[in-house]
Amino acid sequence: MGRLFIETLSGPKIFKCRCCKVDTASHSEIVSKDFQGRHGRAYLFRNVVNISLGPIEERHLTSGLHIVNDIYCSSCQQILGWKYEKAYEPSQKYKEGMYILEKERLMKEGW
Numbered sequence: 001m002g003r004l005f006i007e008t009l010s011g012p013k014i015f016k017c018r019c020c021k022v023d024t025a026s027h028s029e030i031v032s033k034d035f036q037g038r039h040g041r042a043y044l045f046r047n048v049v050n051i052s053l054g055p056i057e058e059r060h061l062t063s064g065l066h067i068v069n070d071i072y073c074s075s076c077q078q079i080l081g082w083k084y085e086k087a088y089e090p091s092q093k094y095k096e097g098m099y100i101l102e103k104e105r106l107m108k109e110g111w
């Protein structure tokens, strides 16, 4: 494997991986702060960086059946949340292609 490529985000408000402190997501990519993760509150993001995807699986969430894959920090491999690949409920379709990050796994630096 080659050298790990770490993407750096610009902007005043960046969330970082709490474990290894690489950039994970920009505050401006937040769609909703009102989600429930495995470990408490979680945020829905349009886009995240420096993640790797786990295997695709079907999962029953509070909002119904979804196809998701877990997402991991590409630097330290800790699990950060999951990505919505597919939603079956029409009201949940907007989440397809978006990412859930667990608040507990993130840190804010300098804001």
Ligand SMILES: [Zn+2]
Binding pocket: 017, 018, 019, 020, 021, 022, 073, 074, 075, 076, 077, 078
């Ligand atoms: Zn990390």
